[in-house]
Amino acid sequence: MPKSPKSLSGNQIRQKFLDFYDKRQHQVLPSASLVPDDPTVLLTIAGMLPFKPIFLGQRQSDFSRATTSQKCLRTNDIENVGRTARHHTFFEMLGNFSFGDYFKEQAIAWAWELSTNVFELPPERLIVSVFREDDEAFAIWRDKIGIPAHRIQRMGEEDNFWASGPTGPCGPCSEIYYDFHPEKGDKDIDLEDDTRFIEYYNLVFMQYNRDADGNLTPLQNKNIDTGLGLERMAQILQQVPNNYETDLIFPIIKTAAEIAELDYAKSDEKTKVSLKVIGDHIRAVVHLIADGITASNIGRGYILRRLIRRVVRHGRLIGIQGEFTTQVADTAIALAEDTYPNVRERNDAIQAELQREESQFRKTLARGEKLLADILAQKPEQISGRDAFTLYDTHGFPLELTQEIAEEHGLTVDIAGYEAAMKEQQENSQAAHETVDLLAQGSLDEVTSGVAATEFLGYTVPATTAQVMALVAEGESVESAQTGTEVQVVLDQTPFYAESGGQIGDRGYLSGDNLVVRIDDVKKESDFFVHFGRVERGTLNLGDTVTAQIDRACRRRAQANHTATHLLQAALKKIVDPSISQAGSLVAFDRLRFDFNCSRSLTSEELTQIEDQINTWIAEAHGADVAIMPLTDAKAKGAIAMFGEKYADEVRVIDFPGVSMELCGGTHVNNTAEIGVFKIVAETGVASGIRRIEAVAGPAVLDYLNLRDKVVKELSDRFKVKPEEIPDRITNLQNELKASQKELEAVKQELALAKSDQVLSQAESVGEFKVLVANLGDIEPDALKTAAERLQQKLGDSAVVLGSVPTEGKVSLVAAFSAKIYKDKQLQAGKFIGGIAKLCGGGGGGRPNLAQAGGRDASKLPEALDAAKRQLIEQLQ
Template sequence: MPKSPQNLSGNQIRQKFLNFYQQRQHKILPSASLVPEDPTVLLTIAGMLPFKPIFLGQRQSEFPRATTSQKCLRTNDIENVGRTARHHTFFEMLGNFSFGDYFKEQAIAWAWELSTEVFGLPPEKLVVSVFENDDEAFAIWRDKIGIPAHRIQRMGEKDNFWTSGPTGPCGPCSEIYYDFHPEKGDENIDLEDDTRFIEFYNLVFMQYNQDAEGNRTPLQNKNIDTGMGLERMAQILQKVPNNYETDLIFPIVKTAAEIAGLDYANSDEKTKVSLKVIGDHVRAVIHTIADGITASNIGRGYILRRLIRRVVRHGRLIGISGEFTSQVAETAIALSEDIYPNVREREQSIKSELQREESQFLKTLERGEKLVAEIIAKKPKQISGKDAFKLFDTYGFPLELTQEIAEEYNLTVDVVGFEAEMEEQRKRAREAHQTIDLTVQGSIDKLAEHIHSTEFLGYTQPQSSAKIEVLLVNGKSVELAEAGTDVQVILDRTPFYAESGGQIGDRGYLSGDNLLVQITDVKKESDFFVHFGKIERGTLELGTTVTAQIDSTSRRRTQANHSATHLLQAALKQIVDPTISQAGSLVAFDRMRFDFNCPRSLTSEEVEQIEGQINTWIAEAHEADIAVMPIAEAKEKGAIAMFGEKYGAEVRVIDFPGVSMELCGGTHVKNTAEIGVFKIISETGIASGIRRIEAVAGQSVLDYLNVRDKVVREFCDRFKAKPEELPERITNLQNELKASQKQLDALKQELALAKSDQLLAKAESVGEFKILVANMGDTDPDSLKTAAERLQQKLGESAVVLGSVSSPDKVSLVAAFSKGVNSKGLQAGKFIGAIAKICGGGGGGRPNLAQAGGKDGSKLTEALKIASTQLRSELGC
């Protein structure tokens, strides 16, 4: 009797898969985070990624076989989400892995047994593919499994050779496809026909390592890496037309439809696409936030922000006007919490992040959409790169979102032009943050092949003898330089730390017989340390030997600040959120700055707790354990790596046992007690999702407190009060000032009204309307508005335009129009906005009342004259 696929839920499919391989001596492992351990990889995009070091032979596995259900996130073909039957951003990959244990024959046999015996897929509905040159796999399928040769397809490298990226482990693969329409016969089988076939199980025979040049060498062990798409198997077994209508996603789609007042089944295709996008993206978003990612404009944060904004926009496309993402997220959380309990544990963070991003985007979306509508109304052949960049830069529209909107109007976007605008912005940023003189860099590039890399001694030696390898003046190589000259020097060896990892370069001196060169900065260019300084005494000659001495006092202060940043990150993780990560830093002699991912401001209580915890660690005198080790070993120990940093095979680990462990090339104290004391100066937001703490440590705290103490003493003298009485005295003064300001504003209003009453007689009759255009001197904007409203009311059917100049570069304009004037097609907002442009400004408002401003007071008379002329023309009968 022919077999029939079992009707299983998504959870049942996942469990049956894991149980099958557990019974075959595979260790069931939990899903890794969507944030990979490897700092060079943005997101977990495949089930094998957590095992990459094992496949490469960098780390030994504790077990020869493993099986997982790995959550993955990809956005490389995001435009297909919702449009095809099985494209997703977030998906679960069921996998079984062998680390040098079994290989092709066993992997193929088990995949077939699982598919046909456990899930009940009829063999006659299955087709397989192999890599075109893989005769071994072909023979196993044909001779061992018994699949007819004509149902085994040989395919090229594009389809059947799997790589983990440009470099890394790779190998030929074999895929199993389900045939929805076997009645079409076995002739001319086209596996790319996704209306008939769906690939649901991919067996990768991981046996090579690919280098940057594309060369492939055999791995130490032959490994197995497989992936079965959970959503795809659910579609097959649940007999639904696409992955979105499985029990893994459809409840989310249904919730969105209910919020929009829609019935999914009876919706048109365009609406269904939007509902599917919401279903997919919300699932991706809850897991992304649960794994500690917050929305921002860089890296993973940008991907999250893009997904949330796509959800919001597709919600608007189906008629949802208000905030809704948290409600849909609740359904997604409920679907996932049994398998991934962290989504429920992080529920509040997920919903807070969604509400914040949705609210923020809704404010800009409407303005951005209006701009797009204005652009499209001009009927261009395509949206220009300049306009696309303006949408991105001003309104936060990702290029992809602009492309989506354009596509709805059968338009394209000038991507090349957009990239040109983006590159111009990058160029401006580079010019604003240039760290080394380009002429110096050019000279170094020319000399590089003739000199050795600088040997850095600064971790252990504050002083050393060194040879002058390169001597530059104004970027040009010279043989010698005299006193008073600014120079750039490269030594063969140096104790000076070069600016890197947020820590600024050392200060100090180069000295010799009757020679003194003050070094004010050190920067690293390639493998060379460039010392910037000025010759204070004597002559500096190329090739001579000097004594290089760092300023030890400045170094100690820098070390205290740098070690304090490590303690600060540890305290933030402990007190605020364990998913917090560094987003940038500055370590100077007198202060430190630490940027970190966090979607909200810290409370005053949190800031106090963080400061207290760090000072406790300082007082506990934790010894620093500094070691160089393989990067894999460092990660196994739990060392924190900064995303975006490039690390070599060996890394330097700074460990304050029980407190903090980070990969870092900077200089540090030997014991936390050397920091002395730590004080937070400020905590602020610098970008969406990015916070900044500025602080001081050690001697700098005393300097900071001395300045504060001086200010307090000055205020005490001025107010004749004790320090503890200052807040009350200042509050009383503020209240008095507010009361005085209110009285002054009231007097200004009365004066403006008095002036306006005198203008009534100057109103001019034009047809059935009164027109009054006047200059009210230096009247403030609020009083000007009040006067215009009152004059219009007294004049009845009228148009009133008033202007004033409170300073040469501050012009105020107000227009007040009656309903009769509006009926003639004149709107106050549009009218006064156009008039304000004459004064170098702009503005707008309601049809009956609007304000505008300008920057050129000398143009006010001209602007009012033009306003009067236009009103006569428009209202004249």
């Protein structure tokens, strides 16, 4: 019987791998962030991703060999997490890489040496695969390593040929498998049997380039890209049944089980799946937040939010009632901190993000699960797409959770119907915000055919002579445009900045002999700057030579506001959180707006500190250094780039030394002193995980202060108080209003009770119970609720349903049931009134004893109340 390998901890496996290749002249590099320096992918999904530019020949490497332990995250198989032995979202890939140095024979020899000598895997338990046409690799394994030919499996392109895409570098793979059951013998080996075999090491031989026709040609420099799964090797060496029960993940699972007061070993399979999901996802969440990602509804933020929500959901499934994610995260942080110190450094941010998201989602979950339970109670054959979309769109309940819960009840969700409802909403939204296409449906493309790209001169000159290369008026290409005509003009060169990077386009004029064209906006389409304006005097002709002059006052305002956004980002990173990054911006002539990732609102103290810091930098008169340089050099210098933004190989860097350095194509002041002053106007939330600061800078501050001064003077005159007394005067008025509102509410309550006493005699006996259904006219919802409770108490064992129309077209409904009704008769107020409200085009619910609902069709109230009375009598008899 083949011997079993020796046991090693996950940390020991990682270190032994890196030490092995370090001794073989590989540069040991730290793991890259989960946020890749690659706009084509959201997350780091493989160990080779940080080296992709080298493999693709886009960048030269400073070393010919490298080795890493790279943290990775994938969600493509998220539904398999916890259900199989080795599917994960977060995992670590141990890799050794050769950039034009060693190739197949050396890579194979070292992989075998590492496996058998370092990790002491019994050779008789190892089986390898090669690409079906890779005779060279087959021969190396057989003749150099000594593996019997029948233990070398040839496999097809789907399994053993790696490609970076449809074209580009590619090559065959060779994989090493561990055999958990060698006693089954060597006949009819099936490497797809994951109960017996586990593929733990993949060697990619990048030796070809594939062209657009699918032809393969040998690369001049052949590369090696390998990946050894840390969790998989830990399963092998620790001799546990799956990756989750290794020391890399099981301590997290154990913490979750203790919180749920469960014994993992004695739990059923469904409970174990939930515990595994929690163990896997919390690792992913901790590292995502540590790398600066905050929860939101888009991109990486949505992936983080989805993972947190799945953790919370599975926690509820195993009986955890209170908030728990921060406790489980403590264990995950402790496991990771020695290898990834940033998780401990970001401990507070991780805990805060988890607590906030869990608290928020628990409220969403409670609402959504109740509504979904009502849908399931109707025993549908399938959850309709419309219901799934309503749960998502109205109540924030994720489609994935609807699918999971439906699956638990043996049902599916109509995804096509869901997508149709989503599309319908998007189309309605677009129709509501439809704007006129000033480029006249492609006429610009026609008139610029054969025209050279516009040359932009605006960084250095405010005015220049230019030739009119294209002219569009009223959606048509024209030879000339008369006074009063709205036009779009393309010039051969221009000083006008075109709207880009959040900065709006310049304003100004085109002029000539007896000609003035006012330019109100400039946009860039492809390589052309399109000047939008109106002929104020004379005639503009195609081919005319004109003077293009920007409005310098507007440009100075835009420059001040744009530089201020750079200073604002620097101040946010310094004062609030270094991981803050830009999520959007607007640079106008009169204001600026800056959106950034942050999961909480900023305090008034922080806003004051930010404002003071920016004004200090302005007063210090920092000069601007503007340079064009290779993208790699800019990033090496520390220039800030927007995640997901696609940059050219050559980039423009705006550097205010010691303060801010960003990649930016906008216009800026030459010295921060030119800004003058900076003032924050507002700080708000615009989306989950995204905050917005609105501010003014330069001359716009005076406009802002003048407006505020005017408002203060007007309020002072109206209240007949001094400006400094205005806040106290407003407070007094608010207190008076609150007192009046309380008096009004008291009167409404008395009116409701008086009306309820009048209908008390309408109660009917149904067996041992009393039933009262009545319309109380225009009573407000709160007063209606009070009346229903009071009537139910007076009647004893009873069911009371009241309706009213408090405002035109709106229906209010309340149901109050005694304990004997909702316990003995299983007739719950929440479910009952929700069904009645549907007859009025609405819905609602609540507790078994007391519930409220609403509707949109007041004309249906009598019908709804009749139905309520009829159903109560039927169900109580």
